[in-house]
Amino acid sequence: MTDTMSVPNGWVCLYPQVSSVTEDSSLTKDSSVIEDNRTTSQTVTMSLDNRGLAYADGFFTTMGVIDGLILWSDYHYQRLVSHAEALQLNINSEELLAVLQLYAQQLEQGMLKLVVTRAAQNVRGYGYAPNANGSDCEIWLKATAMRVSTALQLSLPNGNLVPIQPNASAICLSSQIACLPPSLAGLKSLNRLDNVLASGELQRIKAEPLASKLASTLGEGLLRDMSGQWVEGTMSNVFYQLAEESLSESKTASSIHKDNENYLTTGQWYTPSMDQSGVTGVMRQVIIDALSTTQYPVIIRSLQDDDLPKLTQLFFCNALRGIMPMSSLTLLSGDVVDFESA
Numbered sequence: 001m002t003d004t005m006s007v008p009n010g011w012v013c014l015y016p017q018v019s020s021v022t023e024d025s026s027l028t029k030d031s032s033v034i035e036d037n038r039t040t041s042q043t044v045t046m047s048l049d050n051r052g053l054a055y056a057d058g059f060f061t062t063m064g065v066i067d068g069l070i071l072w073s074d075y076h077y078q079r080l081v082s083h084a085e086a087l088q089l090n091i092n093s094e095e096l097l098a099v100l101q102l103y104a105q106q107l108e109q110g111m112l113k114l115v116v117t118r119a120a121q122n123v124r125g126y127g128y129a130p131n132a133n134g135s136d137c138e139i140w141l142k143a144t145a146m147r148v149s150t151a152l153q154l155s156l157p158n159g160n161l162v163p164i165q166p167n168a169s170a171i172c173l174s175s176q177i178a179c180l181p182p183s184l185a186g187l188k189s190l191n192r193l194d195n196v197l198a199s200g201e202l203q204r205i206k207a208e209p210l211a212s213k214l215a216s217t218l219g220e221g222l223l224r225d226m227s228g229q230w231v232e233g234t235m236s237n238v239f240y241q242l243a244e245e246s247l248s249e250s251k252t253a254s255s256i257h258k259d260n261e262n263y264l265t266t267g268q269w270y271t272p273s274m275d276q277s278g279v280t281g282v283m284r285q286v287i288i289d290a291l292s293t294t295q296y297p298v299i300i301r302s303l304q305d306d307d308l309p310k311l312t313q314l315f316f317c318n319a320l321r322g323i324m325p326m327s328s329l330t331l332l333s334g335d336v337v338d339f340e341s342a
Helices: 049-057 073-087 093-105 193-207 209-215 282-291 306-311
Strands: 011-015 029-032 039-044 058-064 110-118 137-145 153-155 162-165 168-177 220-224 228-235 238-240 313-320 322-330 336-340
Touching: 011 093, 049 110, 058 073, 058 093, 073 093, 073 110, 073 282, 093 110, 093 137, 153 322, 162 282, 162 322, 168 193, 168 228, 193 209, 193 220, 228 306, 238 282, 238 306, 282 313, 282 322, 306 313
Parallel strands: 168 220, 168 322
Antiparallel strands: 011 039, 011 137, 029 039, 058 110, 110 137, 153 162, 220 228, 228 238, 238 313, 313 322, 322 336
């Protein structure tokens, strides 16, 4: 990396070269050069004809950066590979990850958001020309300097550390997410309208005057898909334990911060399948892999209405915030399942 490289202010187009971006794109004076990869990236304006804007034809991933390193970079690489294959996009994932790591070194602390869209096509409308190597792409990056919380961390069985947030409360939302065909289920595609509307519902609940006591501790909302199964949070995946399956020595949510090293390894954890809805998150897979060689590997199991009163533990997780433990869950009926009293 050369001394001329700087963290971009706003979005940059990593590919294609700036000279080949659509004619109505405008350039700013800010630019960065990565000579190691012979790639020049400049801050540009995305064309309104971009297929990501027009059809949500693409995917994204959001990466935390600490001390100049991308957190869980191997898992983000796997997402690049799997999503490129699923959406038939031509991406050199190894080269792209190397470029992202150079930006992470310069950023030092914060967040990288990568958006990949299919390039403009000669075929009119939704269609795209078939190619054995996949479609060409537009690849966009935004770097944001911010503090990534590491004040409290949980040690995984494999020795890796993940952030763990203070206890919060959760609520079941009436919003539902779509059931998808197998080729799209689990992908972090650009079509996130169901999550947008669900997040709006959660914000409305937080703003209700009569819910001020709940709102002060409300951290996440639990979502069903159209089949009625509870699948994930508005911005996260979910793991849970059940009363009839939990062991007598299982820790309660109130002891999470007193005995972090045992939180994940005591009792049987479950997480819903992503086979028909939801996003297969990076942190979800990190936790599944970390517990795979322990006494209680994670079991993929649907979460139904009848299960909710039997819950004894619940946490949400994502790649930026790590593990978000919940002390209670408010059901659609208004009843509250208190995990601290489990």
